[in-house]
Amino acid sequence: MRAAVIVFPGSNCDRDMAVAFRAAGAEVSMVWHKDSALPDNIDVVGVPGGFSYGDYLRCGAIAANSPICRAVAAHAERGGYVLGVCNGFQVLTETGLLPGALLRNAGLKYICRTVGLRVETTDSAFTADYARGQEIAIPVAHHDGNYFADPDTLAGLRDSDRVAFRYSRPLNGAQDDIAGILSENRRVLGMMPHPERAADAAHGGTDGKALFAALAGALVAA
Amino acid sequence: MKARVHVMLKNGVLDPQGEAVRHALGSLGFAGVNGVRQGKVIELDLADGTTEAEVNAMCEKLLANTVIESYAVEMG
Numbered sequence: 001m002r003a004a005v006i007v008f009p010g011s012n013c014d015r016d017m018a019v020a021f022r023a024a025g026a027e028v029s030m031v032w033h034k035d036s037a038l039p040d041n042i043d044v045v046g047v048p049g050g051f052s053y054g055d056y057l058r059c060g061a062i063a064a065n066s067p068i069c070r071a072v073a074a075h076a077e078r079g080g081y082v083l084g085v086c087n088g089f090q091v092l093t094e095t096g097l098l099p100g101a102l103l104r105n106a107g108l109k110y111i112c113r114t115v116g117l118r119v120e121t122t123d124s125a126f127t128a129d130y131a132r133g134q135e136i137a138i139p140v141a142h143h144d145g146n147y148f149a150d151p152d153t154l155a156g157l158r159d160s161d162r163v164a165f166r167y168s169r170p171l172n173g174a175q176d177d178i179a180g181i182l183s184e185n186r187r188v189l190g191m192m193p194h195p196e197r198a199a200d201a202a203h204g205g206t207d208g209k210a211l212f213a214a215l216a217g218a219l220v221a222a
Numbered sequence: 223m224k225a226r227v228h229v230m231l232k233n234g235v236l237d238p239q240g241e242a243v244r245h246a247l248g249s250l251g252f253a254g255v256n257g258v259r260q261g262k263v264i265e266l267d268l269a270d271g272t273t274e275a276e277v278n279a280m281c282e283k284l285l286a287n288t289v290i291e292s293y294a295v296e297m298g
Contacts, residue, residue: 057285
């Protein structure tokens with residue numbers, strides 16, 4: 001598996017994501033936001049958490065229009081895999097690769113703790129190693145993680161089994177308790193919780209490890 | 223020339239910041255504030271001849287996220 005992790009000014013989970021990909025056996029390239037192309041033969045692009053461009057205008061809005069994001073969109077359109085975590089999820093909604101938007105948390109507070117997530121589908125390369133309905137413990141750290149989409153979009157996500165994760169109990173006002181969603185081709189995953197922060201015993205939990213392992217397994221097989 | 227862009231959360235999109243401001247006004251003793259919606263104003267300093275259509279394109283592409291926000295453009 002060859003992975004590229006995008007680095008924006010203000011990214012702060014880029015190295016954690018690279019470590020998690022490497023631990024799963026990936027060869028990882030860090031790619032600067034001003035680059036206009038990804039390295040050759042990249043299987044999966046990681047869009048990391050953080051505060052790209054200081055969250056100016058809207059979280060992820062400026063990053064979504066950076067040169068590298070055009071290359072990421074082209075990669076996704078070719079059927080490439082993309083994992084967006086936290087600010088990365090916000091970037092993916094701003095680019096239009098995933099539907100909906102992330103609003104300010106309903107309680108207005110920044111939420112930083114480990115929460116329960118329910119795995120809602122195993123029909124993706126990211127979630128294949130979990131069991132449907134399994135509850136996993138993954139940290140969240142966000143101020144704007146309140147998932148919003150219009151009723152038709154929400155119904156579409158439900159009907160096509162594209163909700164990857166839900167919070168086990170209401171957390172931030174997200175509609176339908178949505179924590180992570182998949183693209184139509186199921187190869188783009190955006191999620192607010194941080195699986196890369198639960199990928200090593202020293203993190204205090206390893207429930208995120210299976211996501212990277214499943215992806216590595218799928219991409220080796222491919 | 224200048225343009226002013228007003229960006230607001232769409233009706234039906236919860237505005238927790240506006241709600242917090244409404245509560246704060248109430249606790250300061252301002253009675254009768256039934257609702258607060260908070261948005262932003264973006265002032266653009268533009269080359270002469272820039273059209274409203276171009277400013278609308280800027281809104282669609284960057285200044286507003288039309289999934290959750292509406293915008294209004296004031297030219298001049």
